[in-house]
Amino acid sequence: MGLLINRRQTDRKESALDFFNFVRLVARIYERINWFSFSTNFPQERGSCCYNQYAVYRYYGSRNGLSPRSYLDSAKDYSATGKQLNYIKATYDKHICANVITMVGFGRGQFKQLGVTQDAVYLLNPNDSGLVYFIAQHELYKLTFDWFKMFIMCDEHKWVCDRWPPVIEN
Known part of the structure; x- marks a missing residue:
């Protein structure tokens, strides 16, 4: 589903380019990391990308101060530390x-x-x-x-x- 973060990580504010940058990054990797959309809000993208993934980033990443790249880097960290x-x-x-x-x-x-x-x-x-x-x-x-x-x-x-x-x- 993505990386769920429930507290502020940095003081970064949302950027007007976040959607563009996030989609550019996630569209290349969503299949590799099995981050497929199961959205009922966007049925046309079920099994693919990118509005649902962006909504998850915006809710858990952007609102908690993470850039698209830092959010995706954290989501792609498969080390067991702290998990x-x-x-x-x-x-x-x-x-x-x-x-x-x-x-x-x-x-x-x-x-x-x-x-x-x-x-x-x-x-x-x-x-x-x-x-x-x-x-x-x-x-x-x-x-x-x-x-x-x-x-x-x-x-x-x-x-x-x-x-x-x-x-x-x-």
Whole structure:
């Protein structure tokens, strides 16, 4: 979805060129970093770019003092430093008695869950590989950013693990 920032980073004011500069930068990379639009406000750009991505930047980046380049540089930082599981969005599937994870977030801040049924296992089905990961509620601590990189991201984006190799502890 992008980088969600909830407090001011600098005193920078929004520029009239922010839209142009942001779109110029993100249009080159949105596919590489899987930042596709799922916007209901702009259905014509679903699966592509750039109004929804700009709206996310404007709300979380620009209003908090970040230039388009500094926001995107931060969003493309796949190091694990300072990134803990802080968000899970899921849909409970009563047929398999599991919380099917639709979105995860890593960063700083309090852990939040949306759409989760307590006491149900979590299911993560990340891609078309046929792999399914089941995670018990008491084992969510194992869902680290490095684990996510190794078992989810690097399957499709090997360059992420080449540049920021995950460290998995047993």
